[in-house]
Amino acid sequence: MPTLKFASLTTLAASILMAGTAFAADPITIKFSHVVAENSPKGQMAEKFKELVEKSSVGDKVDVEVYPNSQLYGDDQVLEAMLLGDVQLAAPSLSKFQKYTDQLQVYDLPFLFEDMAAVERFQNSPTGKQLLTSMQNKGLMGLGYQHNGLKQLSASEPLRVPEDAAGKKFRIQTSDVLQAQFEEIDAAPLKKPFSEVFILLQTGAIDGQENTYSNIYSQKFYEVQPYITESNHGVIDYMVVTSDRFWNGLPDDVRPALQKAMQEALAYGNSIAAQENQEAKQAIIDSGQSEIIELTPEQRQQWVDAMKPVWNQFSDEIGQDVIDAAQAANQG
Secondary structure (H helix, E strand, O other), X not given: OHHHHHHHHHHHHHHHHHHHHHHHHOOEEEEEEOOOOOOOHHHHHHHHHHHHHHHOOOOOOEEXXXXXXXXXXXXXXXXXXXXXXXXXXEOOEHHHHOOOOOHHHHHHOOOOOOOHHHHHHHHOOHHHHHHOOOOHHHOEEEEEEEEEEEOEEEEOOOOOOHHHHOOOEEEEOOOHHHHHHHHOOOOEEEEOOHHHXXXXXXXXXXXXXXXXXXXXXXXXXXXXXXXXXXXXXXXXXXXXXXXXHHHHOOOOOOHHHHHHHHHHHHHHHHHXXXXXXXXXXXXXXXXXXXXXXEOOHHHHHHHHHHHOHHHHHHHHHHXXXXXXXXXXXXXX
């Protein structure tokens, strides 16, 4: 009996050891949640990251799952879900981080950047890189920036001068800066989830919205918005973000491979962002469903003059040094 009992214990111990080994060998699941279509620049970047990880040296240790079109969470919920460990990667618009840091509001200031090249110069500057770590005390860390593009205004009626927007309801992201931007032109800004925008436009619950050409096209906003004003008044970019706890808890051989894959994926996504916007703009023109209004220099200056007071309104929260660094990026 003692021998049989010992053998049973030995078998049990071996089973536990084997189960533990099998458990340890299970791949690390990374859920990458975002709110736009797969064919958008961000959607393609996320899929490229998944592809690169699968082909990398840690492909058998990591399983990347991409969830587009708000399948898991909207941008307003995903960061809290991340801190709870329900999502490992997300790429919210920079406007969504206000709860965690005031500094990223710099990207929402109207007419701050002259073009996307200036945005990239700022993001590659010491100040831009420092902003990636501005939320670590809240448990979040940025891995890099994904471009979308410059914002245009769409509406149910033509917008040529700021007075045309007065009294109209515009959907905005959750951003106090964007709220102030529209209040400066006597419009009514409404903070609504991205996933609800099409229905709100279609039903006339809102009059307009601001977005890049690629989002306006991929989300079919142009089908329910007869006018698009090419204002280039702001930027929509994203920060790929993860939880500090998750990232620093990764095995030492996994983290560098994921970082490399992410940087390559971001470079890929950013290389096609400008092309995507140009193609989307042309597709909207070809559809004949929405008229693109090109502002004269005088008309555009009226928008600049009307919205620029927002800069001073938020300079203390953002930091004048951050705003100055962003302005300097326009100089090349």
